[in-house]
Amino acid sequence: MIDVATLVEQARQGRPRAVARLITLVENAAPELREVMAALAPYTGQAYTIGLTGSPGVGKSTSTSALVSAYRRLGKRVGVLAVDPSSPFSGGALLGDRVRMQDHATDPEVFIRSMATRGHLGGLSWAAPQALRVLDAAGCDVILVETVGVGQSEVEIAAQADTTVVLLAPGMGDGIQAAKAGILEIGDLFVVNKADRDGADATARELNHMLGLGEAREPGDWRPPIVKTVAARGEGVDEVVEALEKHRAWLEEHGELAVRRRRRAADEIEAIALAELRARIGDLHGDRHLAGLAERVVAGELDPYGAADELVAGLTRG
Structure with a gap:
């Protein structure tokens, strides 16, 4: 018998084992799930949710790990929901993201969870919205959601995040892929990672050109910035955090944050x-x-x- 009230109280205290058990209940669609969500509801709505998406190989996991480090330096409690491809044998996550985030494994103020897509298209797990609620109620100030990285079906992340970060890398034809996938429409911030490679400046220019060709913006509308990084060395990551905080402030000032969260709840x-x-x-x-x-x-x-x-x-x- 699961004592939901005790489990929720322990999660509120930031105990990793309790948070993990609650997310497992979510993933398994356990009979206690309704009771869990009802108990968590009063404690949600505080976390800032950032989605990271992009094609395989652009450095999503490395960038996520670098952002965790940056937010920890700011004293923030960070949750990471890393959606991995499903194992064809067990149906579980392949855990590649956990391997690349070992630097944070012993930090009690960082909770990292890999979730399997279990065949769900769109780059996210079907259980992601409820898992985000668990991390939110557990006191995470920032939640980073890293999608599976399957290319053109990634746009679902925009419906789950307050701010969507699209990562690209030079030499991968990402500019064309972004236009094909509708990524230009969902990105609130574009990051050209691996900027120490040849072609990084050209990728940024091409992206900037395509953004300029997009729909006309009214004065005061948000124009997605483009930031170049070398996430493996931590270069440019502070600039990404600065851009994220500016977008959050813009969302709050224009009432867009509430609109996005209502849409997400609906x-x-x-x-x-x-x-x-x-x-x-x-x-x-x-x-x-x-x-x-x-x-x-x-x-x-x-x-x-x-x-x-x-x-x-x-x-x-x-």
């Missing part, structure tokens, strides 16, 4: 409701009412849309 509610409806529909396989509707459709007495309306009406009444 998406989360919708996803939970749809999952519940899918579960109920799954229970209907072999159900006599569904079988009867199918017979009427085959006989031409009812069209599929009318049958679906009847089915949904029955589900919502239930």
Whole structure:
């Protein structure tokens, strides 16, 4: 029997084991999940969530680790949600990000969790929104969400983060990929990593040109800055943090932070409701009412849309 109240209280005290157990409950969609979320609700809404996305090989994990170091120097408690590809054998995360963040493994003010996508497209795990709530309630000041890095399906991160950072690297054709993937629209900050390589300046210029070709901005609108870094050496990381803090201030000043968080909550509610409806529909396989509707459709007495309306009406009444 899981004592949810005690577990939540321990997580509020920043105990890593309790935080890990709560996120495991989230990932496993445990029966206690509703009770957990209800207990955490009063303590959420404080953390600043930063999403990091980009193609494989641009240095997302190295950049994330460098940002953790920068925020720790500022005295912030940091949570990291690193979404890894799923193992084809166990379904678990491959843990590549944990290997590259060992520098922070012994820091009690840093919590790092790898989550498997488990086949979910969009670069995130389906459980990510609830996991973010756990880290938020556990007292993290900043939460860094690193996506799986699968390329053009990465745009989902924009719906989960207050600020979205898009990482690129010279010599990878990232400028073209960014335009193809719709990345230009979701990026609040662009980072050209591995800037010690040839072509870094050209990549930044190309990106700046493409941003200039984008939709017209009104005076006072946010224009995504471009920062060059060498994350492996920590170069340019403080400038990234400065740009992130400027964006956060802009979001708060213009009321956009509240708008983004309301949109995020609405998406989360919708996803939970749809999952519940899918579960109920799954229970209907072999159900006599569904079988009867199918017979009427085959006989031409009812069209599929009318049958679906009847089915949904029955589900919502239930």
